[in-house]
Amino acid sequence: MTFSLVARSPDGRLHGVVVASKFLSVGAVVPAAEAEVGALATQANANLAYRPQGLTLLRTGVAAADAVAGLVTADPGREHRQLGVVAATGPGASWTGPACHPWAGGQAGDGWAAQGNILTGPEVVDALRDAWLGGSALPFAERMIAALRAGDEAGGDRRGRQSAALLVVQRGGGYGGGSDVLVDLRVDDHPDPVTELGRLLAVHTLLFSRPDPATLLDLTGAVADEVAALLTALGHPVADDGPEAALVSWAGVENLEERLVPGRIDPVVLTHLRGVAPHVPAPRSGS
Structure with a gap:
């Protein structure tokens, strides 16, 4: 059978x-x-x-x-x-x-x-x-x-x-x-x-799946700015010290917590975040 x-x-x-x-x-x-x-x-x-x-x-x-x-x-x-x-x-x-x-x-x-x-x-x-x-x-x-x-x-x-x-x-x-x-x-x-x-x-x-360490992005600079903007648009307020706490909160709601790494972000998580957030203009570099 x-x-x-x-x-x-x-x-x-x-x-x-x-x-x-x-x-x-x-x-x-x-x-x-x-x-x-x-x-x-x-x-x-x-x-x-x-x-x-x-x-x-x-x-x-x-x-x-x-x-x-x-x-x-x-x-x-x-x-x-x-x-x-x-x-x-x-x-x-x-x-x-x-x-x-x-x-x-x-x-x-x-x-x-x-x-x-x-x-x-x-x-x-x-x-x-x-x-x-x-x-x-x-x-x-x-x-x-x-x-x-x-x-x-x-x-x-x-x-x-x-x-x-x-x-x-x-x-x-x-x-x-x-x-x-x-x-x-x-x-x-x-x-x-x-x-x-x-x-x-x-x-x-x-x-x-656990993230591939070779692909992780530092949660700083332009990446941090983009993640903060996306999380804010989704109703997860970002603290003054950066988006990590808000990212943890959002990822728990989305069942993505297994892909979290302190101080960094999995590109798979970032792609999913971009896909579910309302359109947010990419942060400008410089002044």
């Missing part, structure tokens, strides 16, 4: 699962991941106990193939299960029980495993694999979405489309650094869930 990819970033800091299905809220069933430990997808006649059990095995340092073997060997329903696993290191592993509805199968390589059942054919898993391997220039989460999109475009679930989900974990990568959940997005019921999942990831990236 599902096609999925489980993967690890080349540096081992990110693990994730991306999945789509003609099934309500597939993200509530299939994915599980733990930072710097591994990730897994349980599907077909999904065994949700695989999620905590699999992560426990991976936490002890077992390889992905051994985790798969341990889970399915102990499961009397294994012939109806499908499972993909990646560990902290090494190749991924995939299991497809012989009783899964056709077409069903999976492939795995270094740091990834792709699998699916009730698919239009093996070309879906081939497309997942090829897009993942060919997408190394993309950020990790975008690379996973690109692979899912390729599988969807290759035919996907032969019953149609309904839901999709993306889960990515990184140590301290969650909101405010208070969790390891970097991305957790779900499209529970939608006519084009993979496209909608991509849209949600773009919004998530805007709001919650």
